[in-house]
Amino acid sequence: MATMHRMQTTGLELFYSNGYYNTSVDDILKKLSLSKGAFYYHFESKEDFFIQIIQNLLARKIYSVLIEPIEGHDDPLKQILDCFDDALETAVHNEMDFGCVLNNFLTEFRGKDEKIMKHLCDIFSIWEVNLVSTLQKGKFNGFVDRHVDCEAAATFLISSYFGVRTLMVGVAPSARKYRFMSQLRMYLKSLEPKTVAV
Amino acid sequence: MATMHRMQTTGLELFYSNGYYNTSVDDILKKLSLSKGAFYYHFESKEDFFIQIIQNLLARKIYSVLIEPIEGHDDPLKQILDCFDDALETAVHNEMDFGCVLNNFLTEFRGKDEKIMKHLCDIFSIWEVNLVSTLQKGKFNGFVDRHVDCEAAATFLISSYFGVRTLMVGVAPSARKYRFMSQLRMYLKSLEPKTVAV
DNA sequence: AGGAAAACCGACCAAGTGGTCGGTTTAGGC
């Protein structure tokens, strides 16, 4: 059981940094000093292996970093700002950053492996739905202007997050983060309820 | 010379839809009914081949779609909005859309091939610099509020564009485009000069 | 027509790929 978990952890590490197709099963086994036999005893194929990683590790990661910090609080706009800020700050301090895991895998598997794509889209969908409903609740509670199109806002927020994570890899991540956050703050402000004109 | 050009064109096609590492030289040659000999007569390696594609095709494409339509006009905010709208509309109608070419390659080569990364970053940089200077000119001409941080705005715009292109692939591209554009319009509005209070 | 250079062919190579399988080690219940 411990072996299985170790395989998944280093599997995700390598898949994340080298890509799925560019990481061989042997690469993972070499890093763990294990043999082919051990791998195919626990998993029936490389694809199956990756799907289990998605469900066991990726899904939890996305939830704990991008969903859980936002849902269930009163002011969604402030929560979103803080959540993005934390996530980007973590990325800045991670010298082995390769962008948003979900974004990278979505890009890599597009049109190649439908089965894997389905699982990735499921995770993405959970994030999106949560964001939309959090915004709608914020509207109900008076933290978001009632004219705001919550689905549109969620799409825009996710887009910008995916994009900035890609931009931040490598060149001046800290500066890019700072610039991004300043504009995000402006955008979020435009979602706040308009004070009634005198 | 015609052969060389055909190779680059279909090379870009396949690299774009399948990824660089997941596309073999043989794949490209099979589609063109050419042989290994022809390939290695014109190019010294797969890497060299791709670099030439970047310089000959990718650079021009990015310029004609994302740079040229924006620069040189008066109101940069309107130009950006129209430019993004056109680019996204093209993507919506392209049933073989796999996201923004530049974004995908930047993601794929990160940490793998420094030489190629350099060339990709160069193209990216040109786009970024152009966007910043266009915004600054807009500021000078009174189309952009003088308090706007142009570099931050450019980062934010590029981020959101990269991200939405990824989101639009596959699931409901048209709806996603519409939602994105509505929020982009809002954001760009917040960059307009504030009318002086009465 | 002739000849040389440019363009192209395709068999071949070493290195890797995902996956198989017969066999060995290890752990736990009796």
Added chain:
DNA sequence: GCCTAAACCGACCACTTGGTCGGTTTTCCT
């Protein structure tokens, strides 16, 4: 101690990869 089954080993397989090279065809200039 014994036996079974889970866990693991590593040689092996068919196949693909990027790249080479000796040779053939095309093209074009004189």
